[in-house]
Amino acid sequence: MISIRRARADDLDFLHGLVNDAGVEPFLGGRAALDRESLLREIERSDSEPQDFGRFVIEVDGERAGAMGFEVANRRSQIARLERLAVQPAFRGRGVADEAARQFQRHVLFDLGYHRLELEIYAFNERALAHAERAGFVREGVKRKAYLRHGERVDAVLFALLREDLAE
DSSP, X not given: OEEEEEOOGGGHHHHHHHHTSXXXXXXXXXXXXXXXXXXXXXXXXXXXXXXXXXXXXXXXTTEEEEEEEEEEEXXXXXXXXXXXXEEOGGGTTXXXXXXXXXXXXXXXXXXXOOSXXXXXXETTOHHHHHHHHHTTOEEEEEEEEEEEETTEEEEEXXXXXXXXXXXX
């Protein structure tokens, strides 16, 4: 069974290992927290600002398998930016990210009251691009050579999902 929950302080070692995994880190945004202190601050912020910020853990049958997050992008227009979906390599290829993303979408849109979810994916991350489309996101455009990543300018593909795109 796949489930999601807010990250807790006792998830710190797991999250630190995940974001620093050689198969995960190259695909995370350049602003991603990678050190323990920054990750702990994010967990604390997720607890203190649950409506505006969240760090979540993905579990498979009670075992930690991945993580994801969101941050308010525009409070007045009810837009949240999704970020940092990462699944441990041992759990890939089993639909974990797709199911967790669907649960996360419903939580942010219906439980937290957002109207629009947005995300950006590096254009070189083919696995994430395919995942976004499987999870129901609509491709809206490309930000050409928008980010400097590992010494190279890279494109970002923009996706969005609206509350009305999902049936309650």
